[in-house]
Amino acid sequence: MKIKTSSAASMLPKLFEARLPVMLVGAPGVGKSDIVAQAAKACGYDLVISHPVVSDPTDFKGLPWPAKSGETAEFLPFGDFARVLNSEKPTVWFLDDLGQAPVSVQAACMQLLLARRVNGHALPEHVAFAAATNRRTDKAGVQGILEPVKSRFATILEIEASADDWSMWAIENGIRPEIIAFIRFRPALLHDFKPGQDMENSPCPRAWASVSKLMALDIPEELELQAYAGAVGEGAAVELMSFLKLYRSLPNLDAILLDPGSAQIPDEPSKLYATVTGLAAKANAGNAQRVFRYAERLREAGHGEFSVLLVRDSLRRCPEIKNTAAFIKLAAGPVGKIFLGD
Structure with missing residues (x-):
């Protein structure tokens, strides 16, 4: 079932405030990214945009690094992950073009989306998730999204353009x-x-x-x-x-x-x-x-x-x-x- 851009834009702030992850699906250029940005602005939330298609799994779980003792290792957050972890204001973490990402990167996102923690790092309560992807039929390099990843989203909305x-x-x-x-x-x-x-x-x-x-x-x-x-x-x-x-x-x-x-x-x-x-x-x-x-x-x-x-x-x-x-x-x-x- 498809939804107009204005309807999606009015629904997203409610999902953000409830901390329920949402994914927007639609053809290239239909306005998915703009909808997320518009909804985040309406809520007064900061917006952090990540591009899993050009990311490595460590971008979403941290980089292995020796502990001070030298006997163990821990995962150190960096980049967008560190920015979100250290955020102090309500924030939307937007995973754009998630469907184009390698399976290993999608899998790295799973625990964050549902458990909101990974490798000992817990996300602040004020962080909300949104994602967007094209469809496989759009010939945009989308191979599909792992079923466990899809089920992490509270709802998946297919966007249609409205004049x-x-x-x-x-x-x-x-x-x-x-x-x-x-x-x-x-x-x-x-x-x-x-x-x-x-x-x-x-x-x-x-x-x-x-x-x-x-x-x-x-x-x-x-x-x-x-x-x-x-x-x-x-x-x-x-x-x-x-x-x-x-x-x-x-x-x-x-x-x-x-x-x-x-x-x-x-x-x-x-x-x-x-x-x-x-x-x-x-x-x-x-x-x-x-x-x-x-x-x-x-x-x-x-x-x-x-x-x-x-x-x-x-x-x-x-x-x-x-x-x-x-x-x-x-x-x-x-x-x-x-x-x-x-």
Whole structure:
């Protein structure tokens, strides 16, 4: 059974606080690592990230070292193990790509995950465990996870991508509005992972974030297709370029904000997504009243979904808008509940 990224992110803090180990499973680039980081931040926990795939068993049980007597040996913790043992604040120890790790390293993790101690070293009570892995079918080098290791986790959650969840994350993390608008228009392309032998990427949340970074470089238009195809594959890049052509041909968004009461309202979904996402990216406390006026006109024109999207995106990008008179008036008005989802 699969779970959306937002649902997993809301569940993980409860598991961390109860000190119950959790493992996230999913295709490459779906956002597993980001979910763990987001949940740790929500709890106020420190985050220690280990990569068992490039580790040795001693990384998780300590390095054999002669005792002072010279007659016996003990295991001395080092690296991430020592950092976690000596931690004084609530901490999440995240074992990323656990399924790619050698069997010997997985076995070294078993006692830590359940007994929370190994070779005389006990983990502090404030340490919680999380792990992530790809699936065997993803061709990511996963040979499987030992059954005793799997049973050490309180629950295993299979993550699936959600265009709505990703859009909220993208807004909060500075992803370019063109990309967000495109994914909303073509949500199936958010994650269309197709593992293969060829050196070609597939569309996934991580790849779209890379496209956003590429766009920031102002690559010449004649080279954009090649650059974006290298990140998300040729098919998705061709569709993106068609959308960008439309996006760039829209009426000037600043012109809409200058005269929201009479500015043109698009009638095609692709243009609506582009206009709404672009306007929300420009929203601030100073122009909130104009943004809301255009949102009202969208609703009156029968585009209620897009009017709600415009208001919510604006608030997500600029929380200060909630302190404006325009927002207070909107929230108290007869359609406030429609816009705010209450």
